[in-house]
Amino acid sequence: MKLASDGPRPPTSENSEQFNQLQNLFDKSFKAARIGIWECTLPDETITWTDTVYELFGLEPRSPLTRAATVALYTPESRRKLTEVRNAAIRDGEGFTLDAQINSATGDLRWIRITAIVERQDGIPVRLFGMKQDITAEKTLFEQLRILAETDAVTGLASRAKFESMLDEVVASGASARKALLLIDLDSFKAVNDRLGHQAGDDCLREAARRISQAVPNATLIARLGGDEFAVIHDYGSVNDLEHVCQRVVDKLEWWVGSSANKFKVSASIGAAMILPGIAAKDIFAEADKALYAVKAAGKNGFRLLPISDPIADVA
Structure with missing residues (x-):
């Protein structure tokens, strides 16, 4: 015979104990x-x-x-x-x-x-x-990882990833405040690395970061892009204002590295481009990069701002 077993079973001490466990x-x-x-x-x-x-x-x-x-x-x-x-x-x-x-x-x-x-x-x-x-x-943990991703490990400045994100944000916002991009390259960094060693090279990069920060304390962003390349996003009121910003950085980034027996003069070349409405971030970067190479070709230790397409940009 087969007994019917459909429906709920009455509670027992065993299944009650299992439920409690x-x-x-x-x-x-x-x-x-x-x-x-x-x-x-x-x-x-x-x-x-x-x-x-x-x-x-x-x-x-x-x-x-x-x-x-x-x-x-x-x-x-x-x-x-x-x-x-x-x-x-x-x-x-x-x-x-x-x-x-x-x-x-x-x-x-x-x-x-x-x-x-x-x-x-x-x-x-x-x-x-x-x-x-x-x-x-x-x-x-997420915040710590974000900070690591957005911070350059050597200089403590913003990382390239943070710079690219900020440049895209500034371009997309179309903010009324005029901003410009400065690309900075140290002129004698390779010699420092080759002759004095990588520790001296890292010290040189940290000193450059400190000097840039002193030259542009009100910058929107200061970043190390990699190697001896830095970038600054900065407000400006006129062409003359932007030129003064560039010159301050050039002046501040001229110093001597090493001992008297093995001494190198560090300087910087800067290419600048205005962040204008309707121009993509990659094109602004390309313009600043073109200006930087023009400075390098002209003898380094200076800055260059390429011709301006915005008719009101040079009005004080």
Whole structure:
């Protein structure tokens, strides 16, 4: 005979124990991952949190909650974004994920990742619920990697990647403030490297970076492009103003390297181009590069600004 076994089985001490073990494992895993569960009923906005969420916000577990008080712990920009996506979710019925920054009640600045689902009844939103996770370590690591990618390891100036990104941004913005691109090349760097060694070469690059920074303290960006090449993005008011900026850099980048027995004079050549509306970043770079080579061909240690196509650019 075959006995029917369809339908739910009655609880036993064995499967109850297994369930409790799984529940305990689930809770521990969420706690280890710094993940908590939250819900907010609508329209009264009653909030319920698990203990981990309380910990993220620096609040005593099971203490009374009001949405106004908890939202006040978000930084202004994150509060604005949260309001925006939350309103859209309630309106459209779609959930959301948001990385937000909070100032916890204990004074810690933290990043949390919020996931939310909207529950509706007869088309009316009645509850928001989801998870909140501490992602501070993830954000910190990402920021450290970003800084490494955007910073030249030898000089501490902006990297070539950061320069290209900034040039594209300036060109795309079409800002009313006039800006120019200066490409700088050290004239005697190869001799320093060949005769004094790479350590002296690195010291020379760091000194050049320091001198450029002193010459143009108000630059939008100063970057090392690689080797002995540097770039500056700088505001200018007139052609004369831009020429004065270039001359300051040329003057500052003239110094002696090495001992009296093995001494080299370092100088710089500069090619400059104006960042004009409607001209692509690569074309502006090409114009500055052409001007730089003209300086090199003319004997180095100077600057060149190629003819200007903008009829108002030379008006003070």
